[in-house]
Amino acid sequence: MAARPDTxxxxxxSGSIEVQLPWWAIALPAVAFAALLLxxxxxxxxxxxxxxxxITNLLERxxxxxxxxxx
Numbered sequence: 001m002a003a004r005p006d007t008x009x010x011x012x013x014s015g016s017i018e019v020q021l022p023w024w025a026i027a028l029p030a031v032a033f034a035a036l037l038l039x040x041x042x043x044x045x046x047x048x049x050x051x052x053x054x055i056t057n058l059l060e061r062x063x064x065x066x067x068x069x070x071x
Contacts, residue, residue, distance in 0.1 A: 041054060
């Protein structure tokens with residue numbers, strides 16, 4: 001009985017490495033990110049402490065963080 005030839009390619013010869021991930025390795029982090037994003041940006045959970053839109057408040061916080069790190 002003859003031995004089967006090795007069908008795997010050598011990564012050093014081809015110059016690339018192929019990785020096959022299961023479907024859930026991509027789907028679970030994407031679903032978790034979307035769920036967290038919806039929790040943060042859900043207007044039902046927002047309190048009426050200020051009448052400013054959420055985006056304006058977010059941009060102001062980002063601006064203050066940038067100015068703090070720059071100085």
